[in-house]
Amino acid sequence: MDVTLEKFRRHPITIIWCLRPFFWLLVLIFFVIIYGCAGRPVAPGASRSIDSITSGQVPLIRIGLYVSQTSVKLSGTERLKLVDKSSGEVIGISAPGKDWNLLPIGGWINILTSDGLAQGLYLGPIEVIPVEKEGRVKILKKEYRGKIEVISSDKGTLTVVNILDLENYIRGVVPVEIGRLQESQIEALKAQAIAARTYALVNMRRHQKLGFDLYSTVFDQVYQGYSVEWKVADKAIKATRGMIAIYDGRPIDAFYSSTCGGETESIEEAWAVKPLPYLRSIKDRRGRNSGFCRESPVYRWQVEWEWKSLEDILSLSLKNSKKNKSGEFSLVGMEVVKRSSSGRVKELEIRSNFGKVILRGDEIRSVLRRPVPGNPPLRSTLFKLKIKQGPSRKQDIIIATGAGYGHGIGLCQMGAIGMSTKGYQYDKILKHYYRDIDIYRAY
Numbered sequence: 001m002d003v004t005l006e007k008f009r010r011h012p013i014t015i016i017w018c019l020r021p022f023f024w025l026l027v028l029i030f031f032v033i034i035y036g037c038a039g040r041p042v043a044p045g046a047s048r049s050i051d052s053i054t055s056g057q058v059p060l061i062r063i064g065l066y067v068s069q070t071s072v073k074l075s076g077t078e079r080l081k082l083v084d085k086s087s088g089e090v091i092g093i094s095a096p097g098k099d100w101n102l103l104p105i106g107g108w109i110n111i112l113t114s115d116g117l118a119q120g121l122y123l124g125p126i127e128v129i130p131v132e133k134e135g136r137v138k139i140l141k142k143e144y145r146g147k148i149e150v151i152s153s154d155k156g157t158l159t160v161v162n163i164l165d166l167e168n169y170i171r172g173v174v175p176v177e178i179g180r181l182q183e184s185q186i187e188a189l190k191a192q193a194i195a196a197r198t199y200a201l202v203n204m205r206r207h208q209k210l211g212f213d214l215y216s217t218v219f220d221q222v223y224q225g226y227s228v229e230w231k232v233a234d235k236a237i238k239a240t241r242g243m244i245a246i247y248d249g250r251p252i253d254a255f256y257s258s259t260c261g262g263e264t265e266s267i268e269e270a271w272a273v274k275p276l277p278y279l280r281s282i283k284d285r286r287g288r289n290s291g292f293c294r295e296s297p298v299y300r301w302q303v304e305w306e307w308k309s310l311e312d313i314l315s316l317s318l319k320n321s322k323k324n325k326s327g328e329f330s331l332v333g334m335e336v337v338k339r340s341s342s343g344r345v346k347e348l349e350i351r352s353n354f355g356k357v358i359l360r361g362d363e364i365r366s367v368l369r370r371p372v373p374g375n376p377p378l379r380s381t382l383f384k385l386k387i388k389q390g391p392s393r394k395q396d397i398i399i400a401t402g403a404g405y406g407h408g409i410g411l412c413q414m415g416a417i418g419m420s421t422k423g424y425q426y427d428k429i430l431k432h433y434y435r436d437i438d439i440y441r442a443y
């Protein structure tokens with residue numbers, strides 16, 4: 001892509017890229033696109049030494065499954081023991097499949113059996129422990145390894161935390177983050193396992209004030225417990241047990257996203273953070289080979305807005321991002337002011353009856369939303385703008401022709417899959433996306 005200044009002006013439409021037909025592994029792609037695009041617009045975690053994080057043992061991790069709940073219903077695949085952690089009192093042991101109901105009452109937790117029998121009020125946290133070794137806790141049709149802790153928050157609601165060892169946690173992350181890949185693509189699963197493990201270790205205690213380490217959503221890494229475990233992913237996780245990516249002796253900020261579109265992004269160009277030597281822009285291909293992520297259905301894409309629908313979207317999203325006053329919004333024009341070295345839009349100027357607004361980096365995606373139900377964010381900032389002229393300006397069509405999905409920083413998941421298909425080993429894949437790193441076994 002060129003890096004010249006691009007004006008939002010009237011000229012005939014030109015199609016820059018042909019949209020490739022896509023055909024393979026639809027289910028896998030669905031997962032990578034839905035979950036793997038994980039935007040993580042946060043400052044990188046403070047880099048800490050490896051020993052201060054693991055002490056050579058598999059660490060336990062606390063995952064925030066649900067917050068702000070007004071009731072929690074759970075059961076066990078086998079027997080469950082409930083303990084009030086504040087007093088040490090055993091509240092009861094339930095038979096397999098029998099529900100417990102937990103309700104917050106003014107800072108306390110009211111516990112009821114499946115027959116509605118009140119067991120009393122407890123201060124909590126309430127520990128929910130499977131009695132049998134292989135027993136799991138079931139919440140909202142999903143099963144979890146390890147134990148559950150239910151905490152009463154200051155706001156009079158409940159927080160549900162899953163506590164388990166890091167290796168079991170990764171088993172519930174990898175298949176949803178990169179998909180249920182086959183044996184022939186196991187190297188991509190290994191690379192994803194190491195990236196997810198490194199991310200978790202670096203971000204331990206990130207949400208400590210809320211009572212857990214990481215969210216189970218795209219805010220951190222998507223984790224769905226035992227229910228999504230996958231035998232090939234399990235094999236990849238076992239083969240890379242304890243392995244993390246390090247740079248200069250410290251675990252790296254292992255960002256990853258779905259599809260880079262041909263070139264990854266340097267971290268400081270997308271977010272207002274310091275540059276990191278291992279998170280700089282790279283071309284996602286080797287030699288004359290075609291792009292590693294070109295089989296992704298969003299390697300190239302196009303979005304079209306009618307003038308009015310773009311006005312409606314911008315009016316709302318600019319207001320939500322506190323960049324606009326309320327009142328009738330009328331779009332005057334848009335202009336790409338600056339591009340990053342990878343060709344991504346770094347600054348976009350929007351002109352309206354309220355004046356000029358400059359959007360920067362990843363923020364552009366959340367303002368320039370797509371004209372489909374739910375108005376999801378634009379897939380990436382790697383795009384060009386064109387206009388298809390109508391009979392009058394209000395009938396013009398605005399077209400974004402773009403590439404990739406996600407922030408484009410670090411590992412490109414569809415590229416990792418492409419590399420594994422071409423026979424690259426996991427360490428080669430990781431060192432392609434994270435430059436000059438080493439792989440280290442922390443436990």
Ligand SMILES: [Zn+2]
Pocket residue numbers: 259260261262263284292293412414415
């Ligand atoms: Zn890529």
